Amino acid sequence: MASKQFDPASGTRDFLAGELRRRERVFAAARGVFERYGFEPLQTPAFERLETLTGKYGDEGDKLIFKILRRGEHEASGEADLALRYDLTVPLARVVAAYGSRLPSPYKRYAIGPVWRADRPGKGRFREFTQCDVDVVGSRSPLVEAEVVCAGADALDAMGVTAYTILINSRQALNGLMEVYDVPAELAPAALITLDKLDKLAPAQVVAELVEGRGLAQATASSLVEDLTAEDAVARMRKVLADHEAGRVGLAEVDRLLELAGPHIGQERIRFAPSLVRGLDYYTGAIWEVTAPGMPGSIASGGRYDHLIETLGGPDLPACGFSLGVERILGILMDGDEGAAVIDVAVTVMEEEHSTEATRLVGGLRRAGLTAEVYLGGSRKFAKQLKWAADRGARFAILSGPSERTDGVVTVRDMSSGEQERITVSDVFTHLMNRCAM
Amino acid sequence: MASKQFDPASGTRDFLAGELRRRERVFAAARGVFERYGFEPLQTPAFERLETLTGKYGDEGDKLIFKILRRGEHEASGEADLALRYDLTVPLARVVAAYGSRLPSPYKRYAIGPVWRADRPGKGRFREFTQCDVDVVGSRSPLVEAEVVCAGADALDAMGVTAYTILINSRQALNGLMEVYDVPAELAPAALITLDKLDKLAPAQVVAELVEGRGLAQATASSLVEDLTAEDAVARMRKVLADHEAGRVGLAEVDRLLELAGPHIGQERIRFAPSLVRGLDYYTGAIWEVTAPGMPGSIASGGRYDHLIETLGGPDLPACGFSLGVERILGILMDGDEGAAVIDVAVTVMEEEHSTEATRLVGGLRRAGLTAEVYLGGSRKFAKQLKWAADRGARFAILSGPSERTDGVVTVRDMSSGEQERITVSDVFTHLMNRCAM
Known part of the structure; x- marks a missing residue:
């Protein structure tokens, strides 16, 4: 029966029960945590006007937007006027x-909902997925970072993610x-993107890329990578940054967040990670990423982005x-599959004339x-009806014949157990x- | 601040908290009822391959399908290969x-989820709406009709729809x-569509349309409409149908459903409606429609459609x-708006140095x-923080200063009440x- 033609469209999934x-x-579980924090739910439409989305995700992002053809007489123009939302931030x-x-x-x-990206589908990469x-x-208070980080951490706990680390920078x-480290200002953004690979590449590879790909001096690249990968990297960074204006401000942001959120989350689950970069250049203050054992990359991330709302067309x-x-995260939790539904009671119908009684029973x-x-x-x-009751995962079956x-x-x-008991019809609801x- | 440019796309809505x-x-509420009946949830993607949808909704329906432009090098072709789902039945x-x-x-x-139709937006008519x-x-048992009708009725009850009538035909x-009534077979389908208007038009108007628009003989149209609108229409119909093979089969379907579902739903809320037609011609057996006082048209409808799955590309x-x-239904229930969220406790922060304590308190x-x-x-x-607590609908506020x-x-x-009480920090969680x- 199954054939390719009945599969969902490439990169999308049917979710059965x-x-x-x-x-x-x-x-x-996540929703419950966010509500307890006083976050309000928001649901926006699946599609936005095309101009609301284009130009917001860079050239690469723009290519991944699903565009909707104009309708009626305009369909033949081949133009689009709407597009499926690409994330939940622009809305x-x-x-x-x-x-x-x-x-x-x-x-x-x-907001918890689907977004759509015309990415090449692959293992764990979908064209329709939930964010x-x-x-x-609307607030610059450092309590905001703490609220957001604690809410995210509590949500991870509630979802059942047992082991994770929140890296802060x-x-x-x-x-x-x-x-x-005297990296020329014009080379800094690209150098940071390379430094972000320290969790994946060997230090020597990162040094090579900094020198050959990013144009840093050999001595600069070497000492930067050596300090960032040293056993006592955090201490070294605290020391060098404390001598410098922007460094001091940044350290203070990190420390304030550790101080406010650390006690709630558990100090062992949150720490300063001086080489954490986060690719997106819209972040303006604290940034963070959550890693979980056995998962390459991150399972969650965030930060302060004080000008993005304005850049995206909103107020400043x-x-x-x-x-x-x-x-x-659902991938990590995959082992806990629900399997078939379990129903309480299956009512059999051994004779056609028994239908009315069966309907009354099941309704009650x-x-x-x-x-x-x-x-x-x-x-x-x-036997067939008993097999049906077993397949449905019924705890009890009701059987009724002429006797x-x-x-x-x-x-x-x-x-x-297979044990059977005869129960007066008027008692069966209370009995079950x-x-x-139990 | 608000301007047209920030509205959601035409015919769609933002849902705030x-x-x-x-x-x-x-x-x-509906989901809870369906689960108790042993129905399983299904979620399919927002879009399907275009060929899965086209040709399934008639020419008028096809025009309302939102089509998604091909991507990458194919975008310039102006062709579509995907489309937003139009209903939940084809998926x-x-x-x-x-x-x-x-x-x-x-x-x-x-299934409960959004569908998309490029209809002209209007009062109560949206381009993104939930079905x-x-x-x-997979079953021909008449118990199926009873299950489905009872589940729908229980869902209406659970949603809070207090008054409704289920009309069966x-x-x-x-x-x-x-x-x-000797309506020639080739005129019957169009005649039925006109008869369906008996709930909206005067009997004379329906007779006129049957004669002038549908080509029925004057005598036929008059006696048909007279019998269907008579005080004792149901009795007349039962009598004439009982003399006829197809009529007897149809009456038996109606009576079986009334017998099986009536006791559960309440006999006064479900009845035989001999002039109910339902526009869609894919129905093959029992059909029904739910009306509510003050609502023109129906708030729910359904029936048996034994060949539609095959017509739509599935198995027979x-x-x-x-x-x-x-x-x-949400329109009927509109009066019960939730308004602002009510939170239990608002924690004020009167001094910057008090942030850590406030975070600890709110976390606890x-x-x-x-x-x-x-x-x-x-x-x-x-005063400002107290106003904030009031705006958030907080039941209690926690205040803490140097004293x-x-x-x-x-x-x-x-x-x-505005009453204030000093509580030892270690007791405040239990106290609140x-x-x-309460």
Whole structure:
């Protein structure tokens, strides 16, 4: 029966019950945490006007936007006027611009929803995937970073991610670092992108790339990499940065965040990581990334981005956010699959004339709050209906034939033990509510 | 600040917290009912391959499909290869075809999610809107109709729709009706579409349209409309249909459904409606529509469609479904808006140095399961922070200044009464848990 033609479109997925329930449980865990923090949910449309999205993600990003063809007489033009959202941040900027003072200030919002990117599909890379973001727009208080980091960490805990480390750095600290090591200002941005690879490449490779690819002096590249990879890298960095204006400001940002969020998160799970860069150049203050054992790269990341909302077309408001890589996180948690649903009671229908009674029974069970199903197939064979009850994961089955009806009872079968008991029809709801509550 | 340029795209909506929570609560109510019935959730992608959708909705429907432009080097072709889903039924047919025997049989699924149609936006008509469907694929048992109708009715109850009527008819009964009144077979489909207007137009108007527009004989049209609009229309129809083969089969379908579902739903809320037609010609058996006082048209509808899955590209399996018009239903329920969120505790920050303590306090409150927020603004004025706490709908505010810190206490303010109490820091979590539980 299965054939390529019935597969979902390339890079997209159908979620059947087991997988969907697992995903929803993980999202609900995050949602519960964000609500407890007073973040408000926001849901924006799947598509935006094309001009809202283009030019916001760089040339490479723009190519990955799914564009929607104009309709009616304009369809033949081959032009697009709408596009599927690429992330949850541009819609946030638009909402902040559109609703202004009708939003609380600061505006603490969370959003969990699909985004679409025309990336080449691959293992763990999809064209439709879910993002999960918390952001605070409109406050420069360092408490904001702490709120956002603690909310993200609590969400990871609630989702069931047991081991992770939050690495903290600051844009200012990185600027200071470049100045301390005499990296010319024009070479600094590219040099930082190379330094960010210290978690993947050998130190010598990074030095080589800094010299050959980025144009740094050999001595500069060597001492920079040596200091950043030393056993006591953090101490060395604290020392050199403290001597420098931008470095001091950056260190203070990092320390304030460690001081505010550390006690809540656990000091062993959050630390200063002087070589953490984060590729995106819109960050302006503290930045962070969450790593988990056995996962290359990060499972979540964020930082302060005080001018991005304006760049994206919104008002000039400071902002800070944390994005949890829920698709990757679901990958880590993969072992806990839900499997088939478990229902409380399966009601068999051994004779056509018994349908009305079966409907009444199953309706009563549902009213009593139980998950109950009635046999909808065509077979009147006992064995077949029992197999159906077992396949549905039923804890109990109700059987009723002529002898039961004569006596005004039904037979209740415990599907795990096979034990059967005859119960008066008027008692069966209470009987099963009690047994299912155990 | 607000300007057209920041509005969501035409026909789409941003859902801010209050409205979104209200929608989610209504959807969750339906979901809870469907789960209790043993329906399984299904989530398919937002877009499908274009050929999966085209040709499935008639010429008018095809024009309303949002098509996605090909990407990369193919973008310039102006061609589309993907399209946003138009409903939840075609994706269901594809899933049934794709997963075959890996799905339970019969496959009872529900889906609640957005669909997209390039309709002209208007009052209550959107280009992105949510559909809510329950369907059973793979069984011809009349218990299926009862399951689906009862699940839909229970969902309406759970959503809070207090008054509604389920009108039942059957395709076979309609076929019988046409034969009984000697409507030529080739005129019957169009005549039925006109008869469906009896709930909107005067009987004379319907007669005129049947004669002038549909080509029926004057005598035929008059007696048909007279019988269908008579005080005792149901009795007349039962009598004439009982004399006729297709009519008898149709009546039996209706009566079986009334017998199986009536006791559960309440006999006064479900009845035979001999002039109910339902526009869509894919229905093959029982059909139904739900009306609510004060709402023109229907708020939900469904029926048996035994060949649609095959027509849509799936295997030839019998099916039956119920679609709840959740956007219209949300309209009926509109009065119960959630308004602003209510949080349990607002923690003020009167001095910058007090931030660490405030973070510790708010973290402890959240660990205790309370919804708590810490002041993230820049003002250190008492009145301003108190206004913030009131705006957030906080039940309690925590205040702490030098005198409190000296005494190792915090001040807890009841935001509705204004009463303040000094509580030892170590007792504040238990104290507020108890007060918030009241």
